[in-house]
Amino acid sequence: MISLIHSRNRLLQNKLNELIKQAKDNEKKQELYEAFGFEVIGANSPEELRNLLLSDFVTRFQLKDVVLSFIDRHQDAERLFFGHDEEARINYEKRLLILDIVKDAGVIASFIKEPLLGRAVFEKYCWMMTGLITRDQIKSAAYLPLLRSGRIIGAMLLLSHDGNRFPQGVGTLFLQKLSAMTAIAVENCLNQQRLKEISYQDVLTQVYNRRYFDLRLNDEIARSIRRDDDLTCMFLDVDHFKKINDTYGHQAGDQVLISLVSQIKNQVRACDIVARYGGEEFVVALPATTLQIAHEIAERLRQTASSTMHRVQGRQFQISISIGIANLRSADMFQQRDEQDCNIISTMLLARADKALYRAKASGRNQIAVFTYDTELL
Numbered sequence: 113m114i115s116l117i118h119s120r121n122r123l124l125q126n127k128l129n130e131l132i133k134q135a136k137d138n139e140k141k142q143e144l145y146e147a148f149g150f151e152v153i154g155a156n157s158p159e160e161l162r163n164l165l166l167s168d169f170v171t172r173f174q175l176k177d178v179v180l181s182f183i184d185r186h187q188d189a190e191r192l193f194f195g196h197d198e199e200a201r202i203n204y205e206k207r208l209l210i211l212d213i214v215k216d217a218g219v220i221a222s223f224i225k226e227p228l229l230g231r232a233v234f235e236k237y238c239w240m241m242t243g244l245i246t247r248d249q250i251k252s253a254a255y256l257p258l259l260r261s262g263r264i265i266g267a268m269l270l271l272s273h274d275g276n277r278f279p280q281g282v283g284t285l286f287l288q289k290l291s292a293m294t295a296i297a298v299e300n301c302l303n304q305q306r307l308k309e310i311s312y313q314d315v316l317t318q319v320y321n322r323r324y325f326d327l328r329l330n331d332e333i334a335r336s337i338r339r340d341d342d343l344t345c346m347f348l349d350v351d352h353f354k355k356i357n358d359t360y361g362h363q364a365g366d367q368v369l370i371s372l373v374s375q376i377k378n379q380v381r382a383c384d385i386v387a388r389y390g391g392e393e394f395v396v397a398l399p400a401t402t403l404q405i406a407h408e409i410a411e412r413l414r415q416t417a418s419s420t421m422h423r424v425q426g427r428q429f430q431i432s433i434s435i436g437i438a439n440l441r442s443a444d445m446f447q448q449r450d451e452q453d454c455n456i457i458s459t460m461l462l463a464r465a466d467k468a469l470y471r472a473k474a475s476g477r478n479q480i481a482v483f484t485y486d487t488e489l490l
């Protein structure tokens with residue numbers, strides 16, 4: 113009898129120990145999720161957030177993969193998440209799905225407001241996994257909605273190779289907390305980035321302003337040096353712009369600038385950086401572009417500008433532009449090869465393009481001049 117009681121006690125003790133261990137494990141797991149949640153909330157940019165959720169999260173919580181999908185109501189999320197970072201786009205585009213509210217209306221409608229665990233996730237949200245190379249190794253999944261003010265802004269899938277990791281019917285409180293924090297962070301980061309973009313934009317022409325261009329040019333120079341790649345810069349300036357303003361009015365002058373910007377944007381690539389550098393002066397940075405190609409682009413721009421007819425109150429007029437070009441591979445500049453020197457190099461590159469522009473103006477305008485090391489060394 114006594115031995116039976118002992119054996120029951122032992123069983124109960126073992127069960128108790130197991131429950132205590134489970135509670136401790138859960139507490140630890142919750143602490144880890146919470147700590148990660150605070151990091152997510154603290155992310156300063158969409159880029160940082162993207163790396164935290166799609167890389168750090170996977171390694172830190174031993175997941176097979178994470179997929180984040182985001183409903184792009186302002187049609188800017190892709191640009192804000194990936195910017196000009198082509199490498200990140202290739203690495204992450206299968207795991208960061210940007211959903212168009214019209215084109216992807218069907219899949220957006222499949223998002224539910226409650227978390228979902230177990231087999232049902234595979235049945236309902238397999239479309240979120242289709243691009244993953246790890247797809248075949250995924251044995252269990254959790255779906256977490258991203259909600260802001262009761263509205264779904266996206267969803268997150270946590271994917272594991274362990275079939276018991278996200279079973280149906282277990283508590284999801286800490287996952288829900290994490291997804292709530294993620295939703296706040298995503299919205300905050302995108303809003304911050306939108307504000308930043310506004311401060312980098314020229315109000316009249318909607319291209320970047322000088323502040324942004326100077327920052328980006330440094331990045332582009334560093335990248336060109338790293339990849340041993342080319343980079344060409346051109347300054348474009350409307351000829352006798354003051355006379356256009358004086359003759360046709362300031363508003364007509366504004367329209368000329370807007371139309372010129374649209375011509376420039378139509379003739380360069382998406383990766384080229386177009387900015388308004390001053391009043392009627394624009395600058396374009398052309399990564400991975402030789403001097404010869406840049407000259408061809410400049411010639412096309414010059415011809416388009418001078419053959420466009422502008423109309424104001426029944427009167428017609430044409431304009432012309434002068435262009436100055438300089439290249440990073442100029443003998444002395446590229447030799448520096450040190451990313452720390454990007455500031456010096458960028459100042460030098462712009463000064464040279466400006467010097468070439470000055471020569472184009474001095475030689476009669478409506479023409480292109482290329483900075484030459486021999487004759488124009490600063």
Ligand SMILES: Nc1nc2c(ncn2[C@@H]2O[C@H](COP(=O)(O)OP(=O)(O)OP(=O)(O)O)[C@@H](O)[C@H]2O)c(=O)[nH]1
Pocket residue numbers: 316349350351352353354355357361362363364365366369390391392473477
């Ligand atoms: N309409 C309009 N004019 C502007 C704007 N910003 C600057 N300007 C005018 O652009 C003119 C630039 O004149 P200048 O620097 O003398 O140059 P320019 O008349 O184009 O002569 P060159 O460059 O030597 O061919 C000035 O009259 C400015 O007032 C703007 O946003 N809109």
